[in-house]
Amino acid sequence: MTIGFELLARDGAARRGRLATAHGVVDTPVFMPVGTAATIKAMTAEGVAATGARLVLGNTYHLMLRPGAERIAALGGLHKFMNWPHAILTDSGGFQVMSLAKLRKIGEDGVTFRSHLDGSAHLLTPERSVEIQHLLGADVTMALDECTPYPSPREAVEASMELSMRWAGRSRRTFVERPGHGIFGIVQGGVHVDLRLRSAARLTEIGIDGYAIGGLAVGEGQSVMFEILDATAPALPQDRPRYLMGVGKPADLVGAVMRGVDMFDCVLPTRSGRTAQAFTRHGVLNLRNACHGGDPAPLDPECRCPACTGHSRAYLHHLCRCGEILGAMLLTAHNLRYYADLMAAMREAIEAGRFADFAAAFAGAQTGSQQETGG
Numbered sequence: 001m002t003i004g005f006e007l008l009a010r011d012g013a014a015r016r017g018r019l020a021t022a023h024g025v026v027d028t029p030v031f032m033p034v035g036t037a038a039t040i041k042a043m044t045a046e047g048v049a050a051t052g053a054r055l056v057l058g059n060t061y062h063l064m065l066r067p068g069a070e071r072i073a074a075l076g077g078l079h080k081f082m083n084w085p086h087a088i089l090t091d092s093g094g095f096q097v098m099s100l101a102k103l104r105k106i107g108e109d110g111v112t113f114r115s116h117l118d119g120s121a122h123l124l125t126p127e128r129s130v131e132i133q134h135l136l137g138a139d140v141t142m143a144l145d146e147c148t149p150y151p152s153p154r155e156a157v158e159a160s161m162e163l164s165m166r167w168a169g170r171s172r173r174t175f176v177e178r179p180g181h182g183i184f185g186i187v188q189g190g191v192h193v194d195l196r197l198r199s200a201a202r203l204t205e206i207g208i209d210g211y212a213i214g215g216l217a218v219g220e221g222q223s224v225m226f227e228i229l230d231a232t233a234p235a236l237p238q239d240r241p242r243y244l245m246g247v248g249k250p251a252d253l254v255g256a257v258m259r260g261v262d263m264f265d266c267v268l269p270t271r272s273g274r275t276a277q278a279f280t281r282h283g284v285l286n287l288r289n290a291c292h293g294g295d296p297a298p299l300d301p302e303c304r305c306p307a308c309t310g311h312s313r314a315y316l317h318h319l320c321r322c323g324e325i326l327g328a329m330l331l332t333a334h335n336l337r338y339y340a341d342l343m344a345a346m347r348e349a350i351e352a353g354r355f356a357d358f359a360a361a362f363a364g365a366q367t368g369s370q371q372e373t374g375g
């Protein structure tokens with residue numbers, strides 16, 4: 001194994017661990033801010049690190065098209081390019097190809113598509129995806145998979161999963177082992193437990209550094225997602241990290257950690273920060289709402305982010321109403337801090353053996369008890 005993972009504590013199915021990468025140690029469970037185009041939108045790299053983040057996600061699809069993986073490699077790699085000294089996980093590009101690219105065609109070899117930027121033609125194979133991620137210098141490389149549309153007939157889900165497993169084997173064989181770098185495979189199989197278990201078994205045979213669970217949070221609903229996690233997580237090797245891709249809302253994170261997931265990514269905290277939405281211990285607030293206009297109180301008196309330590313809700317409301325860039329910057333910083341603090345609190349609860357109490361208290365506090373009219 002080329003990337004270290006140490007399990008420090010367990011509480012029920014919840015796990016407290018430590019990932020050792022070439023760019024530092026990452027405490028798990030961890031949330032990864034999404035840095036689509038070599039930037040966490042509206043944040044400086046220093047600002048991202050100040051939220052507590054030590055692992056961010058980069059998007060292969062976007063970077064291969066602009067500015068190009070070879071150019072980033074020539075400039076010293078993605079860490080240097082974006083001035084991020086900590087760890088980076090890159091996705092395989094598969095998800096964005098399916099969601100953004102035009103005229104895509106999937107075959108055994110890979111996927112051909114046209115760029116959403118300029119219409120140029122590209123072929124993304126498992127080998128090319130791993131090569132691009134190598135050029136970027138990712139600490140964690142993701143195997144190329146097909147993101148099965150939801151809902152799909154069972155036969156289509158099965159064929160798609162089998163293709164993804166063949167691609168995972170090719171990705172694994174292409175991956176160049178270096179200390180502190182690893183490759184993760186992705187469990188697919190839709191909402192079918194037997195397909196999920198077969199996929200998990202295939203990946204275990206291939207032998208990879210970490211196990212992602214893909215194709216969830218695509219419209220199946222939280223209870224179905226949790227059922228799939230309940231069935232899938234126990235089938236994955238205990239001594240390797242598990243990553244639930246593209247998830248999610250704070251309540252999804254708590255529920256998934258309870259079921260044994262270690263890693264997450266989602267655009268929700270950053271995207272919400274650009275649309276005046278703020279995550280708090282009591283639920284989501286919309287800073288555009290008039291009730292905040294005269295409120296001198298901070299967003300959250302216990303939060304240590306720049307928005308909460310330096311500004312009132314009234315000021316944040318004013319910035320959001322005026323469409324000021326600083327409003328997006330401050331709320332993104334706050335939301336990432338909220339997510340980082342939530343993960344830290346979960347790690348602490350697992351270590352203390354009181355995760356069930358933590359989860360119950362979290363659910364109780366998130367019931368919307370804080371009315372936006374109250375402040």
Ligand SMILES: [Zn+2]
Binds near residue numbers: 309
């Ligand atoms: Zn804050």
